[in-house]
Amino acid sequence: MSSNGTSPEQLEADLARQREDLAVTVDQLHAKLDVKARAQDKAHELKDRATTANGRPRPDLTAAAVAAVVLVAGLLVWRRRR
Structure with a gap:
């Protein structure tokens, strides 16, 4: 047992959890910075709505x-006749 009361197994489990959290964060940042994919998603969304x-x-x-x-055509005609 270490001096702070945690076992090596607990430390390894904590490190594994932190690595998973970091991997999720990196994936989220990558998705947020992928401008092309975000633009394509927005275009598909607008097309589906229209x-x-x-x-x-x-x-x-x-x-x-x-x-x-x-x-607009009516306004143009009206403006030209004035």
Whole structure:
């Protein structure tokens, strides 16, 4: 037994746990710093939110886009006539 009351087996178990914790932390940091993978994940997330289950654009978003185009075109026509 060592002077602080821990056995060699306890020390080895503690070191093994600390190594595992460190490995998890390093993996988390690596994932956070992988900009390309994070950008791809965000792109997939946005695509999933903008499409239906069969991959077609959501009708409500399509209608909003058409309305925005009509509004901008109307404003341009109105501005040119003034």
